[in-house]
Amino acid sequence: MTSAMPDLTQHTAVVTGATGGMGQVIAATLINAGAHVVTIARDPARADILRARVGKDLEHRLDIIPGDLSRREDLCAAAQTIEDRYEQIHILVNNAGAHFPDHRLSPDGIEMHIALDYLAAYGLMTSLDAPLRRGRARIVNVASDTLNDTRRIKLAGEPRPPTLDLTDVYDLADLNPRTGFVPFEAYARAKLMTVTAGYALTRSFTPDGVTLNAVHPGIVATDIIDDLVPRPLRPFGALIRRTMLTPADGARTALRIATDPELAGVTGRYFNQGSIAVTPPISHDPAVQRKLLALSEAHFARPGSSCGL
Secondary structure, three states: OOOOOOOOOOOOEEEOOOOOHHHHHHHHHHOOOOOOOEEEEOOOHHHHHHHHHOOOOOOOHEEEEEEEOOOOHHHHHHHHHHHHHHOOOEEEEEEEOOOOOOOOOOOOOEEHHHHHHHHHHHHHHHHHHHHHOOOOOOOEEEEEEEHHHOOOOOOOOOOOOOOOOOOOOHHHOOOOOOOOOOOOHHHHHHHHHHHHHHHHHHHHHHHHHEEEEHHHHHHHHHHHHHHEEEEEEEHHHHHHHOOOHHHHHHHHHHHHHHOOOOHOOOOOOEEEEEEEOOHHHHOOOOOHHHHHHHHHHHHOOOOOOOOOO
């Protein structure tokens, strides 16, 4: 933060991934600043840890809704609960994410990186559309700079961003297929999709005063890192972690984008830690953005879905 955390009394913030290391810091910091924080938690034990961190004196400012963000119906039900309870949302931090070392499908048949690292953020941004607009919200999508370079060892050569060719894609289930699956690239592609959709949604949100930015918080020592460390370097995992940012360091960047008065009105940007940075040209391609939004909307509009996007 370049300035003190503002008073967030009377603010409602939705923070996903709040039971993880960085998410806990984000949620607790917002609560300490006066905000009422809502999160969606799959694991009751981890939810209890978050409650303990917040403390009994401030627990009334924390609303934990059960649900698995990788499941379409859980996300839709949680979003409806949030909309029923809160007229306005002032902050949305889409922090939930994971790296999966093998090919896995969500209950909806979507590869898990796409389901959790992309669709969870897209689903909340769109299904909470009305309260976000009423609250003139600041939306922050926690991304990863792997979207600019999928090389895990960057000793030489040019950056290698993930591909995002939607030309012959008619369903999000077609992305990150089992054949030729590379976990790190699948993770990076999902993060690239989040930024790409965010750029497109920004144009719709701007007239109502909603800002939408993405941030790479730096290389933070979270659970994801254990899977991202290349196999030859895993014996040195503990040493590598000591060179990384702490969850508090990573949270500081996301909190700044979400609350700093100096950034009020800044939208449609990608921040690499504290600085505005670039993303691959394909993320700015209007045709790719339109196709991605159409595929994502179709996912949540399937017969029987309760989202009603």
